[in-house]
Amino acid sequence: MLTRLVPVIGSRRARHIVERNFEVYRSQWLMLISGFFEPLFYLLSIGIGLNKLVGNLTVGGRVVSYAAFVAPGMLATSMMNGAVIDTIMNVFFRLKITHSYDSILATPLDVNDVALGEIGWATGRAAIYSASFIVCMILLGDAPSWWVLLCWPAALLTGVAFAGVGLASCTFVRSWQDFDMITLVQLPIFLFSATFFPITLYPRWLGALVQLSPLYQSAALLRGLSLGQFSGVMVLRAGYLVVFGLVGLSVAARRFARILTP
Amino acid sequence: MSERGQGGAPVVVARGLTKRFGEFAAVRGIDVTVRPGESFGFLGPNGAGKTSTMRMVSAVSRPSAGELTIFGLDPRTHGPEIRARLGVVPQEDTLELELSVRWNLEIFGRYFDLPRALIRQRTQELLEFVQLADRADSRVDDLSGGMRRRLTIARALINQPEILILDEPTTGLDPQARHLVWDRLYRLKREGVTLIITTHYMDEAEQLCDRLVVMDHGTIVAEGTPRELIDAHSTREVVELRFDDDGDGDASGDGGRVARLGDLAERVEVLPDRVLLYVDDGDDVLSTVHREGIVPASALVRRSSLEDVFLRLTGRTLVE
Structure with missing residues (x-):
């Protein structure tokens, strides 16, 4: 496993991929703006609507508003969606449609630089969006404590882990039709990962199954941090996300090399 | 630079x-x-x-x-x-x-x-x-x-x-x-x-x-x-002949014609749309062709090109 990961490291030249993507996105500013507004829409709609309907609930012996309960789940979801769109859709576009990588590989950059650059870009994006999400949480009063600031590194981890898996999935996409498959996986993960209701509502066997979902692990981790309710399980949750991301990255690195430099 | x-x-x-x-x-x-x-x-x-x-x-x-x-x-x-x-x-x-x-x-x-x-x-x-x-x-x-x-x-x-x-x-x-x-x-x-x-x-x-x-x-x-x-792989000149076979009525048939042309050239290539004669002096050979009573629909004498080299080496034309 470790020997497979070493080539992922890449070189300093990887920063040019980040630079490239930044410049491309600068020309698509609408997309950037939407990234900022997405969390605000999530939080506002929940705060205005569902929060009034559901009222308060008790989590770990503490009474919190529904909005405070659900916000970390939405943050986790937003990290997943952002990473999936950015890696799967956009990388697929560069890989198979515009063949941008083919021309990039004719320069001193190599496949590992490209992979590292894309991961770096995904990380940067996740950093900005999660920060703006957390700021919104604080401003809207959905953060019960200042521990919410610890959600930032945890959200980043979520973003990078899903980016790694997204990058790996992207190499299996053959045409636009295959994106339906990705939605088919992504949607149930979102709906069943206990992001907007407590996992304790599930029957025991289903709850055990949901534990396997990386989105659930991320949401539970973020919720614990946001509410300031710490436990040893959180280390396991973070570890699960690390492994999830690393497996994705090592698959991605090998498949990238096979596709781009046959 | x-x-x-x-x-x-x-x-x-x-x-x-x-x-x-x-x-x-x-x-x-x-x-x-x-x-x-x-x-x-x-x-x-x-x-x-x-x-x-x-x-x-x-x-x-x-x-x-x-x-x-x-x-x-x-x-x-x-x-x-x-x-x-x-x-x-x-x-x-x-x-x-x-x-x-x-x-x-x-x-x-x-x-x-x-x-x-x-x-x-x-x-x-x-x-x-x-x-x-x-x-x-x-x-x-x-x-x-x-x-x-x-x-x-x-x-x-x-x-x-x-x-x-x-x-x-x-x-x-x-x-x-x-x-x-x-x-x-x-x-x-x-x-x-x-x-x-x-x-x-x-x-x-x-x-x-x-x-x-x-x-x-x-x-x-x-x-x-x-x-x-x-x-190294071709002659100095090439005579390209196109035949309009429908009106020809040549009893010896296409094979016989190619055999006769073959006697005049170093090498003959028969392509779907034309016959190429590889020769040193194209005009000279073309007049011999006419003297022999072989009447092509059209004829062209040109210098050898890389296309001819390729045809010689692979038996195929470059752009098919």
Whole structure:
């Protein structure tokens, strides 16, 4: 496993991929703006609507508003969606449609630089969006404590882990039709990962199954941090996300090399 | 671009160079030496292994077997160093369509770690060189095929490469656009840039290449200057005859006619639409043909070309 990961490291030249993507996105500013507004829409709609309907609930012996309960789940979801769109859709576009990588590989950059650059870009994006999400949480009063600031590194981890898996999935996409498959996986993960209701509502066997979902692990981790309710399980949750991301990255690195430099 | 002479150590040396994709061998043990400042061509039909060879020489794809050095360096261990000194014009323009012409050049300069001020200066020079200065702020989407090709060439020059590798540089371009590309390539050659070109157009090879190899089925079937190849594998002139067989009524039939023509020429090729006679003096043979009572619908005497060399070596025409 470790020997497979070493080539992922890449070189300093990887920063040019980040630079490239930044410049491309600068020309698509609408997309950037939407990234900022997405969390605000999530939080506002929940705060205005569902929060009034559901009222308060008790989590770990503490009474919190529904909005405070659900916000970390939405943050986790937003990290997943952002990473999936950015890696799967956009990388697929560069890989198979515009063949941008083919021309990039004719320069001193190599496949590992490209992979590292894309991961770096995904990380940067996740950093900005999660920060703006957390700021919104604080401003809207959905953060019960200042521990919410610890959600930032945890959200980043979520973003990078899903980016790694997204990058790996992207190499299996053959045409636009295959994106339906990705939605088919992504949607149930979102709906069943206990992001907007407590996992304790599930029957025991289903709850055990949901534990396997990386989105659930991320949401539970973020919720614990946001509410300031710490436990040893959180280390396991973070570890699960690390492994999830690393497996994705090592698959991605090998498949990238096979596709781009046959 | 600095001056580089024809002398000096070879810039590309391949010995037994092989590329396999699973069971299929795209390139089967070729030997190639490219000297600095020369313009070297790979001529062959689609599927001959030209692009696979180019990708190895570009230090992108790893050889499956054999030796390859570029600038005396091994691409397996010195890929980035080699690629920093190469310019590559791929078969398909891999430009960023939604972005501007200028942006496409500038970001490429960044990949080579060039300072921004230098990139800006070179971008301007290159835009003028490929006659796109007035389109600098256009989206690539809005450019014609010929303009995109020129932009791709400009992009490959942003690092002032010592070798420019062009994979079918003018395929799909109209005659005017082709001549413009050729003209720019001549200028680069005069400035001392080594050109490595693949093409399946014989006129392009004759126009651009000092020396070339003819590839077929992953192997090199002939090597030399265009003149040497023609001298070695063809006659001085070719008589092309077209027959309108429906109105002929020649009792000896087509086979008999070819046999009679064969006595007049060093070699005869029968193509679907015409018969080629390989001879030293075309006019002389054509009058003999008429004297023999063979009446073609039309006749043409021309000098031998690389197409004839290719036909001789592979039994097929280049563009089918």
